[in-house]
Amino acid sequence: MRYVRPIDFDTAEITGANGYKGKILYSGESCVLIATQVPPGARGPRNHIHPQDQLYYVIDGEVTLKLGNEVRTASTGSAVLIPAGVPHHNWNDGDTPEMHLEVLAPGNVGLQPGIQFTESTESGGLPFAVVSPTNRTIQLDGGMKMAPLVSRRSGSNSALIYQADLPAGGVGPDLHIHEFDQFYLILEGTLGVQVGFTEYTVSPRHLVVLPAGVPHKQWNAGDGVERHITIITPEPEHPSSDLAPWDIAVEAIAAKHHRGDATAPTSQSADR
DSSP states (O other): OOSEEEOOGGGOSEEOGGGOEEEEEEESSSOEEEEEEEOTTOBOSSSEEOSSEEEEEEEESEEEEEETTEEEEEETTOEEEEOTTOOEEEEOOSSSOEEEEEEEESOOSSSSOOOEEOSOOOOTTOOOEEEOOOSOOEEOGGGOEEEEEEOGGGTOSSOEEEEEEEOTTOBOOSSEEOSSEEEEEEEESOEEEEETTEEEEEOSSEEEEEOTTOOEEEEEOSSSOEEEEEEEESOOSSOOOSSSOSSEEOOOSOSOOEEEEESSTTSOOOOO
């Protein structure tokens, strides 16, 4: 398992006209994660639907989408919820490159996500949405701030996305595991992550993959604020509580850690 994966469009598995590229970062039972690059004037696949929910997180630029029969735009830092069965397609109407992360959940076997082309523009009344960043944040121990973007409350039953900020010296929870898959996409700063007994220093444009049951913890490894988005698939049906916490604490049984560096595509990954 490679726990740290760079966004490398030179090895993109999905290509289209005018420089459109998609890099599959993860494909598993809980979700498929694809980093997508859309140069000015480029378009994604023509109008289509998926058998699973799809979410976008806009990393750079502005994406234009037709959702059902409505045209919407989503700017940097925004999230888009596209429920299963809603016809849609996207393009870049601006003059700067646009990049977004696509989350299809639940996942599927194989590289290509399920896609069915259609001429229909009927959404069937399903609640698609574009969610912009807000000032609603949750302050956690260790200095971390969380800003929810897409969750069960907004109609996403298969994935949760929130933005997390760690100040200099900030830390996340002690070593723990989850019963769900979790992913970090680093946006700004430098994140330190321990996965099992290996430590990584992770720079922007890298995805951290944390499968269910794998011990991990995180901290700010730089001098400024570190920012990343967290994807959880699926979001648990009940909020975290003392009786049923999402973070299940574990103890390390070895004092010595291996060190990995994820600041470049050639860095070490944990394949053990």
